[in-house]
Amino acid sequence: MSVFQKTGPLSVLHAFMDASRWRASADKEASVHNDMISLYVLETGGCEGCAMEVESLCGSAFALDRYGFRRVADPADADWLLVTGAMSRACVQMLERVWNAMPPGKSLVAVGACAVDGGVFGSGYATIGGLRALTQVRRSIPGCPPSPQDILLGLQRLAGR
Numbered sequence: 001m002s003v004f005q006k007t008g009p010l011s012v013l014h015a016f017m018d019a020s021r022w023r024a025s026a027d028k029e030a031s032v033h034n035d036m037i038s039l040y041v042l043e044t045g046g047c048e049g050c051a052m053e054v055e056s057l058c059g060s061a062f063a064l065d066r067y068g069f070r071r072v073a074d075p076a077d078a079d080w081l082l083v084t085g086a087m088s089r090a091c092v093q094m095l096e097r098v099w100n101a102m103p104p105g106k107s108l109v110a111v112g113a114c115a116v117d118g119g120v121f122g123s124g125y126a127t128i129g130g131l132r133a134l135t136q137v138r139r140s141i142p143g144c145p146p147s148p149q150d151i152l153l154g155l156q157r158l159a160g161r
């Protein structure tokens with residue numbers, strides 16, 4: 001058993017150390033990409049576990065740009081829309097606005113089980129059951145939640161890298 005507690009305030013430090021270790025080994029495979037893919041992230045209501053993992057991936061520990069991805073704050077600058085959460089009814093119009101603001105050639109990526117079909121939330125008075133209730137989900141990254149590493153590997157797979 002480890003002498004370190006994996007819960008409490010130290011868990012944040014452990015998560016950062018784990019990410020740094022993973023990054024160090026993955027760095028060998030990373031290269032500078034000219035074909036940068038811009039990501040806009042939209043949380044649509046769930047437990048926010050997936051949203052937190054995406055936030056972690058976008059933090060300094062992973063240096064996302066080294067893998068050919070960058071996060072943007074304006075959907076008008078985005079190539080891919082990453083959706084997390086079970087798609088609450090209140091967020092459907094927001095999703096439509098964001099999608100319509102993106103330039104042609106855009107792609108939709110469901111991150112986590114909830115974004116695909118509602119996951120543990122399913123459909124009900126507050127949620128519609130994920131993106132599947134609105135459209136065919138062609139691109140997804142499974143997990144509940146997927147770890148930052150899972151999300152990065154999923155993005156690379158979807159980009160064909």
Ligand code: SF4
Nearest residue numbers: 046049050114144145
């Ligand atoms: S897939 Fe799991 S972690 Fe992600 S929002 Fe749904 S319940 Fe939370």
